[in-house]
Amino acid sequence: MDRNKNSYTFIYASVMVALVAGILSWVALALKPAQQLNVDTETKQNILAAANEHVSAADADRIYGDKITAAYVVNSKGAKVDGDAFALCGQMKKQHALPEAERRLPVFEFKGTEGTKYIFPLYGAGLWGPIWGYIALNDDMSTIYGANFSHQSETPGLGAEISTEKFQAQFKGKNIFEGETLRSITVAKSNESAPAEYRVDAISGGTLTSKGLQAMLLSDLKSYEAFLKNHKSEEK
Amino acid sequence: MSESLFSKKNMALLTGPLNSSNPVTVQVLGICSALAVTAKLKPAIVMAISVTLVVAFANVIISLLRNTIPNRIRIIVQLVVISFLVIVVDQILKAYVYDVSKQLSVFVGLIITNCILMGRLEAFALGNKPWPSFLDGIGNGAGYGMILIIIAFVRELLGSGTVFNYRIIPESWYITNGGFYANNGMLILPPMALIIVGVVIWVQRSRNRKLIDN
Numbered sequence: 308m309d310r311n312k313n314s315y316t317f318i319y320a321s322v323m324v325a326l327v328a329g330i331l332s333w334v335a336l337a338l339k340p341a342q343q344l345n346v347d348t349e350t351k352q353n354i355l356a357a358a359n360e361h362v363s364a365a366d367a368d369r370i371y372g373d374k375i376t377a378a379y380v381v382n383s384k385g386a387k388v389d390g391d392a393f394a395l396c397g398q399m400k401k402q403h404a405l406p407e408a409e410r411r412l413p414v415f416e417f418k419g420t421e422g423t424k425y426i427f428p429l430y431g432a433g434l435w436g437p438i439w440g441y442i443a444l445n446d447d448m449s450t451i452y453g454a455n456f457s458h459q460s461e462t463p464g465l466g467a468e469i470s471t472e473k474f475q476a477q478f479k480g481k482n483i484f485e486g487e488t489l490r491s492i493t494v495a496k497s498n499e500s501a502p503a504e505y506r507v508d509a510i511s512g513g514t515l516t517s518k519g520l521q522a523m524l525l526s527d528l529k530s531y532e533a534f535l536k537n538h539k540s541e542e543k
Numbered sequence: 544m545s546e547s548l549f550s551k552k553n554m555a556l557l558t559g560p561l562n563s564s565n566p567v568t569v570q571v572l573g574i575c576s577a578l579a580v581t582a583k584l585k586p587a588i589v590m591a592i593s594v595t596l597v598v599a600f601a602n603v604i605i606s607l608l609r610n611t612i613p614n615r616i617r618i619i620v621q622l623v624v625i626s627f628l629v630i631v632v633d634q635i636l637k638a639y640v641y642d643v644s645k646q647l648s649v650f651v652g653l654i655i656t657n658c659i660l661m662g663r664l665e666a667f668a669l670g671n672k673p674w675p676s677f678l679d680g681i682g683n684g685a686g687y688g689m690i691l692i693i694i695a696f697v698r699e700l701l702g703s704g705t706v707f708n709y710r711i712i713p714e715s716w717y718i719t720n721g722g723f724y725a726n727n728g729m730l731i732l733p734p735m736a737l738i739i740v741g742v743v744i745w746v747q748r749s750r751n752r753k754l755i756d757n
Contacts, residue, residue, distance in 0.1 A: 316613040323620065327627045334631055338638040345641035364641075 350396050356455040357441035358417040358424050359479070361472075376423075377416040383407050385533035399430035399439060407530055414534070417443060424452045425538075427531055431523025434515040436460040438469065438523060442478070448535040451492075454478040456520065466516030477507040483524075484539075489532050491525040494518070548674060556678040560686030562751065567690040568744045569754060572658040577691055577740060578733040579650050584707050586646045587695035588688070589636070593651060595684025597628045598660050602680035605668040612669075621664045622655070629654045659687055694739045702730030 309315060348364050351371040355362055362370050380390035392413035395402065402410050415426040424443045431438055440456035454475050461467040468474050482504050483491050493501035494509045494517040509517035528535075547553075566572045573594075580590045604624050605612075612620050633651045636644035644651065654660070663683050668676040699705055704712035704726050716722040729735050748754050 310611070310613050311615070316616055319611070319613050320616060320619070323623060327623055331627065331630055334634055338634045341638035342634070342641075345637065349641070 346397065347393075350393070353455050353457060354396075354415055354426055354428075354441050355417075357426050357453050358419060358443040359453040360417075360419065374417055374419060375415050375426075376418045378413065380411045380413055381531075381534045382412065383410060383530050383533060385531075385535075385537040396428050399428060400437065403430055410530060412531055412534070414531075421452075422446060427527070429456075429523050429527040431519055431527065433458050433461050433469075433519045434466050434513075435462070438516070438519060440469075440523075442524070442528075444483070444535075448539045449482050449484040451478045451481045451483065458516070461516050462513070465510065466513040468510045468513055469516060469520055474507075474510065481505060481507065483528055484535075487536075489525075489528060489535075491528050492521065494521040494524075553675055553678055556675055557682040557685075560679075560682040561689060562686075562747075563754065565686045565690065565747070566659045566662070566683050567687055567740065568747050570659075570662070572662055573687050574737075574740065576650055576653060576657055577687075577694060578736040580647060581691055581695040581698055581736050582702065582731050583646070583699050584692065584695045586643060587691045589640065589643045590647060590650065591684070591688025591691050593632050593636070594654055594657060594659070594687055595681060597625065597632060597654055598663055598684045599677050599680030601625050601628055601660060602663055602668040602676035603673050605664045606671060606673040606676035609669050617669065618661075618665075621661060625660050625664070626655050659683055690740070690743060693743060694736050697739050698730045698736060701727050702735075 345364075348367045351367040352362060352364065355367065355371060355374065358374070360370065360374060378392035380388050380392050380395060382388050388411060390411050390413075392415060395411055395413045402412075413428055417424040417426055423446055425446075425448065426441050426443045429440045429442060436459035438456060438458040438461065440454060442454045443452040444450065445452050456469045456475060458467060458470055461469065478492065481492055483489060485505065490505050493506045495501065495506060497506075497508050560566055563569065567574065567577055576590065576594075581587045601621070601624050605621060608620070629652065632654070633644070636647070636651060663679060667679045671679070696706065699707075700711060704710060704717075704724075712724060712726075714720055716724040718725050727735075
């Protein structure tokens with residue numbers, strides 16, 4: 308057969324592409340459940356880590372089932388709406404593209420040895436790509452119980468430090484409300500203006516990631532403000 | 544074919560790339576990924592295994608097809624075969640070693656652009672039988688992997704004080720704990736990997752004088 312003929316080249320290319328496409332779609336479909344399971348497990352680990360419960364992937368499912376006693380969705384006015392809170396954690400990007408009034412906001416209740424904690428997912432922009440995380444608040448809806456942050460592509464050793472336990476541990480015990488105003492947390496150098504109660508130390512060499520994290524905390528806690536305030540007044 | 548499977552000639556295909564025709568230090572191919580994934584040993588090893596598998600099987604497939612591939616689209620055929628294998632590897636990593644696949648992130652996809660692959664397909668598999676092509680692929684993958692592991696070992700030990708995430712340098716040595724030692728942050732960053740590659744090349748050439756250009 309003449310391998311230089313145009314028709315041969317065309318047929319060869321078409322058959323090859325169809326064959327490869329077929330096999331690849333089959334592989335993708337066959338591995339999809341295992342991949343989704345990994346993503347879900349990681350989300351569960353991160354949610355638990357925000358409440359200072361660091362678990363291995365193997366235990367995540369069981370401990371998540373034990374400790375997360377309720378998961379529900381609220382809107383920006385603080386009212387409960389229908390929806391799957393856990394599934395929404397996988398759609399943070401889509402949710403953040405919506406206007407605030409239409410956003411559906413997941414809330415997780417965690418029951419540990421130190422009482423009930425409320426866990427809220429966060430999503431924002433770092434320096435190179437998205438950053439996200441979970442923040443756990445005490446019953447007073449102001450004191451931070453724990454925080455967990457992840458990133459897609461921040462610089463290792465600099466911005467990527469936000470995902471280290473050392474950085475995250477700083478958040479414990481800080482306050483997000485100053486009186487009745489939502490002040491959120493400032494991520495800055497230690498000699499900068501915010502009082503220690505509302506500030507954590509930024510990462511040296513990771514200023515832009517730190518600023519992104521600060522913006523993420525403020526804007527996402529803001530969307531929960533109504534829910535937080537409602538809950539606060541219920542407590543009193 | 545009267546030649547045995549592990550004849551001297553075939554074994555040379557396997558061992559050559561480990562020394563005198565090493566893809567990284569002699570042919571200077573695949574440098575970008577050698578810089579990018581070597582901050583820790585574990586991702587470096589996974590990357591080495593992935594590249595070895597991809598180059599070996601791509602070599603075999605191309606070698607099997609070598610008498611049918613239309614000459615004018617042979618590069619595209621090679622690319623399709625490589626991309627096919629890389630996507631399969633990526634999907635498998637995501638399904639079974641999720642944490643490693645996260646660390647390697649975009650670099651698995653970039654195996655496609657690793658010059659070692661195209662180089663071996665074009666230079667070897669197109670003109671040789673499947674078995675020697677397979678050995679050539681394994682040899683080159685191993686030669687690449689060997690360099691990756693050397694670099695990753697040095698970078699992880701000096702940059703993070705660990706080997707395979709096990710602490711080697713005691714916590715009490717660190718300045719933060721009242722000691723005298725600090726990790727070298729430079730080693731975490733890619734430029735130091737390039738310097739380590741340079742040192743490896745220097746050591747190799749001083750031992751193997753044949754490699755020195757006149």
